[in-house]
Amino acid sequence: MLNEQTSRRDFLKTSLLTAAGTALLSNELLAESFKGEKSQIGVQLWSVREDISKDPKASLAKIAKMGYKNVEGFGYSNGKFFGLSASEYAKVLADNGLKMPSAHNMITSKDYVNGQLSDSWKQMVEDAAKVGQKYSIVPYMADEDRSQGKLMAEIFNKAAEHCKTLNLKFGYHNHDFEFKSYNGETLYKTLMDNTEKHIIFEMDLYWAVLAGQKPGEWFKNYKGRFTHVHVKDHDPVKNVSVEVGEGDINFQEIFNQKAIGGIKYFIVELEAYKRTPMEGIEISLNNLKKLKF
Structure with a gap:
């Protein structure tokens, strides 16, 4: 665990402990079909959380002035x-020429009792839909849920069904622990193999490489399911995350496999x-734009 990069994990863990099932993360406007890299580059607002x-x-x-067209939300x-x-927030986005194709919305096993999703979770995604959100992405998995991969996959399938009624797609964002073995199998593989194919995965490239x-191997094995990458x-x-272009990850090699992954x-x-x-x-935006998509 990286000391300099545990703040988001701590934030998520604390929130889980203090308000399990509460909406941690959300927001959005309209998602568009793929039209080119500039319109599809975005920024996770957690980056500028303060x-x-x-x-x-x-x-x-400020974000719009930099040249961003999309943002990814949190903090609902x-x-x-x-x-x-919702109406005020949607107006601020629109006034700045911003769209919000995706946002982070938390769910845990505590949101699933007797085969039913909690009212608080359903209210969160229903509010998200009111501002035009098209992707509801789980940002993290609680410690106690990691040994229950198949149960979490079942919950994800159930959540995706509900999201579909709201014209939302459901997805999951990884850290590094998903690539560890739980019950004899990599958690990420358990989730991929036991969720419906319309459930998308937002691969955090930094954590995956770390x-x-x-x-690219995951893209080949699960074609088209990686609509988003962090x-x-x-x-x-220092073994910490830094701005795009200031580290050692070969993003171009990964982006060259965009089509097979579905990014x-x-x-x-x-x-x-x-x-x-x-x-x-x-700086990340400017360096990212130098790459070929």
Whole structure:
């Protein structure tokens, strides 16, 4: 576990302990069909979590000015998006020419009792749909759920059914622990093999590579299921995440396999910082644009 990069995990764990089933993460506007890399590059707002929490309007304006067209949300709580109602938040996005094709929404085994999803989870995705969200992506798996891969796959299938009624697609975002063995099998494989093929996976390339994985092999084995990738680089000296283009991950090699993986969205994310978060995501955007998609 990387000391400099545990803040998001700690945030998620704390939230799970204090409010299991609560909506951790959400937001969005319309998703479009694939039209080219510029319209499909986005940024996970967790990267600028302090800025967005203090002043969402100013933060989104800065992000748009950098050249981002898409953002990926987090932070939904009690019907609010960073303190704004769904209509207010949607207007801020639209006023800045931003879309939100995906966002993070938490679910755990505690949200699934007697074969039924919790009302709080259903309310979260229903609110997400109200602002046009098209992908609801689980950002993390609680410690106690990792040894229950098949149960979590069952829950994901059930959640995906509900999302489908709201015109949402359901997905899962990895860290590194999914590539460890639980009950004799890699957790990631358990999830892939036991979920419906319409459930998508947002591969965090940094965490996958750090776990010794070759993303392209997963793309080949599970064609078309990786509609989203998280893009942050790896500092081989400090062993922490850094801005795109400032580490040792060969993104071009991975992006060359975009078609087989089904990648539509390239989402910048930062967890550790060498400079201010806003400067970091701008550098990442500019370096990402230099690559061929």
